[in-house]
Structures are given as C-alpha cells and as structure tokens.
Amino acid sequence: MNEILRMEHICFSYEKNHPVLNDISLKITEGEKIALLGNNGAGKSTFFLCCNGILKPDSGCIYLKGKKLTQNRKDTFSLHENAGLIFQDSDHQIIGGTVETEISFGPMNLKLPPYEVKERTEKAIAEMHLENFRNRAPQYLSGGEKKRVGIAGILAMKPKLLLLDEPASCLDSANAKLLEENLEKFALLGFPLIISTHDVDFAWKWAKRILIFHQGRLVADDSPEKVFARKSLLHTCGLTQPLLYQTGELLGLNPLPKTIEELSLHISSSPA
Amino acid sequence: MSRHPSMDVLCASSGLKKISPGRKFSFALYCMVLSIAGKNPWMGFFLAALLSGITLLAGKISLGNYLRLLSVPFGFLIVSCITLLIDMGQCGLWHGSLLGVNLCITKTSLSQAILVLGRSIGALCALYFLSLSTPVPEIIGVLAKLRVPGFFTGLMYLIYRCIFILFSMHHSMKTAAKSRMGFRDYPTSLSSVGKIYANLLHRSYSSAMEMFHAMESRCFQGEIAFYDFSHYSTNKKQKILFTLAYVFLFALFTLFSQKEIL
Helix, strand or coil, X not given: CXXXXXXXXXXXXXXXXXXXXXXXXXXXXXXXXXXXXCCCCXXXXXXXXXHHCCCCCCEEEEEECCEEECCCHXXXXXXXXXXXXXXXXXXXXXXXXXXHHHHHHHHHHCCCCHHHHHHHHHHHHHHCCCHHHCCCCHHHCCHHHHHHHHHHHHHCCCCCEEEEECCCCCCCHHHHHHHHHHHHHHHHCXXXXXXXXXXXXXXXXXXXXXXXXXXXXXXXXXXXXXXCCCXXXXXXXXXXXXXXXXXXXXHCCCCCCCCHHHHHHHHHHCCC | CCCCCCHHHHHHCCCCXXXXXXXXXXXXXXXXXXXXXXXXXXXXXXXXXXXXXXHHHHCCCCHHHHHHHHHHHHHHHHHHHHHHHCEECCCCCEEEEECCEEEEECHHHHHHHHHHHHHHHHHHHHHXXXXXXXXXXXXXXXXXXXXCCHHHHHHHHHHHHHHHHHHHHHHHHHHHHHHCCCCCCHHHHHHHHHHHHHHHHHHHHHHHHHHHHHHHCCCXXXXXXXXXXXXXXXXXXXXXXXXXXXXXXXXXXXXXXCCCCC
C-alpha cells in the first residue's frame, strides 16, 4: 500500500513544559480505516491540527507521500490541501452564504480555474446528496446537513486523506447512519480515513486499526482485536471494551462478532 | 428564538429574490440618493410609499412583519423629528410652556422636521426594499463586484456568519439560565444577563479562533473568495421596467425640486 502521511517523533506544546503531543510516530497508508481513541484532553484534536498543517510541531518530521515537509508556506499548503480536516463543530467550519458558495471556498483558495471550481463543487454536492440544499443558507440547515456540507467542502479540495474530528457528535441516529454509509463509500474509493471518537463500539465495528492517545502519547497502535484485548491499558485511558467484544468473549466466540448480525449468525449456527 | 421571522428569513422567501441583486442594489441606491438629495420632502414620502408597495405586493412580505421591522427605526426617526420641530421661544405657529420652559413651533422648524422626516423615511424604505429582497451574501457579492476591497467584504461575510453563531449561543445560554431560575426577579435577571454576555464574549473569542483554523485548513490566504453561482436571467421586460422607473423617478425628482416645502 502507498504511504500517504508519515509522522516521526512529533512533539507539540501550547505552553512550555506542557507537551500536548509527545513523541508521536506513525504511518498512514492508502485505504486505511483508523479510529483514534482517547479521553478529553488526550491530544486528539491537536494531532489533527498538526496533520493538517494548522499547528506546526515543535520537533519531529512530517512526510507527505514520501516527501519530507518543511515548515515553509508551500509545504504547509500542501498539507492543508491533502489532509482534509472536518471539524467537530460544523458551525465553525461554514462561512459561505449558501451551501454551494461554501463548498466552493476551498477550491477557490486553491486558485483553480473557474470551470474546475464549479465542476468540483457540483461533484461534491452530488456525492453528499446536497442537491436540494444548494441555495440554502447554512444557518437554516440541521446538524446532519451542516456536517454533510462540511464534508463536501473538504471533498471539493480532493484530499488524499480525510481526518474527521468526532463526526458523529451532535448527530441523531439517522444522520449518524448516513455518515457511516458515506465513510464506507470513501473507504471504498481508497481514501485513508482517521476518525477521532469516544465511541468504542463504533471503533470496533468500523476500524481496521486503532490508535489510542493518552496524555499526549500514542500508547496503542494496532488492530482492534489486539488493542481491545488490553484491558489494563483501556482502563488507564478511561476506555472500556466494546459491548459486542465483551459479548463475544463471554460466549467464547471466535472470531469475535463486529456487528449484531454477525453475533446472531454465530448464535444461530452454533449447536443448541 | 423569536416567534417572529427575522429579516433573513423574510428575505429568503421574498418574491423579488429572483431579480439580479445588482439591479436591486442600484435601484435602492438610486432611490436613496433621490430621497436624500431632494429639497422637497414629498419626494421621500412618494418613494417610501412606492418602495413599501413593491416590498409588500411584489415581495409578498406581510404588512404586519413589515411594520414590525420598520417600527424601531421609525420610532427613532419620530423622536429625532420632534427635537427638530420644537424650538425655544414664544413666537411661531404654536407656543406653550413645559416645566416653566417656553416652547414653540416655527414655520422653519416645521419645514425642517418634515424635510428630515421625508428624506429619512424615503431612504429607510429604500434600505428595507433591498434588505427584504436580497440576502446579505448577495449584497456582499455586489460590493465585491464593485471592487470594494476584499478585506472589507471578507469581514462582512464573517460578521454575518458570526451573528447566527452568537445568536444560537445566546439562545442556549439564556435557556440554560432560565431553566435554573436565573430570571426569577429583577436583580437575578440583571446578574444572569451580565454573566451571559461575559460568557458570550469569551465563547466568541474561542469560536473566532476555531473559525480561523477551519479557514486556514482550506488554504485561506487572507482573502475570502467564493465562486459566483448567480444565474439571474437578463429579462428584457424587467430591463425596460427598471429603465422606465429610473426615468420616471428622475422626472418626479425634478418636478418636486421646483416646489416649496409647505
């Protein structure tokens, strides 16, 4: 798999002697589905801001598609362009007067020719099913619709990696399901996705790789099966095992079920 | 939130929203200039009636909502005109005494007050015609086309967005305070309002920072630019109508300028 982003020994602090990110090293390759777990203040959002180039690390190196980046304007811009960041609160991400102008903001900043800005905007509108809202002012959209506009605004920039900061927060179950479907679609398109979440059940079901941040350190980076088996680590980080994981373990199932459907299949196929 | 629709909501449902914002902007500006430049208040009164008629009938804004929105600036206008109308002294069209002070209305003060009232109400209705038919982002778009520096138009976009974010924050804070009896009596209300505004100021700082990060993450380079998706038809009938209106109003302006105020 092609490498998209690599971080080596990244450290960042807002105040001296209070590191928010401490010696973070990891590699993200094409098509990966990564869940980033950690309690509040663990450094997840700061990590995303560093990945996107908004915050410049105090030390360490960032590589984008194998190329080592410096902290100059051009390299920072290439991080902005390639590592699309979807913020937790869509209200802060949206500045356009209508949905379509909002989505055009990123491509316009890339100084693309007008026909390409229009084409990318139209494509992003279609991908996020926003055709009926294109002329709507963002303040009159629901939370789920705003989230879709936020994602469309990033998709229009054609990033190589998507970073989603707690995307399901403030979403009702219908919109959360729609978001999951969209994430699945992006994964099929080969986008590496990193999702910061507190929802261990979602992480267990969706992710192929789990990262756990604790007090600014990357304390776990492995498959969900291996990470969720480490009970003491989860306890230290204020996390619990996913419900289906616990159920599967109690029933002695192998492999452990990821979804309710898998669990019911296990139960129905097992001898009475 | 308020039970009454805001200007923004009314504007989104206006029957005039399909007309090019540039055309509406220039017409409103033209009416405003004619109203302010007129030496006769009747030009202003005529424009107020005309523009209110267009806003209500063609824009399909209800009379109740229109009067409600107009009441605040109109209230200020009346107070200003009263201060212009009343002079100190004992001569003139009317005189009386209030708390031992002699007050009067002279012919000059009366014509001055009516002139200011006419000019202001004409300009006010022109602004309301524009505000109730053209969404703010479209007005900013027109300003950008008129080569207003990007810094100002960008700031306008951000302020416009922030208004809604702050309104929604204020609404949730007020509801939270109300639910804990923060408005049970006058002193408690005063204290709650103070706390809400202090918190709002703090939150607006952090929101501004987050908003800036979100813009930076999409390669913001100091100037806010959006693609112009406007697709207004250049209707020939509409063009003729606007031209006729311009000519008619100018003729009326010339006619009124030759007449005495009273």
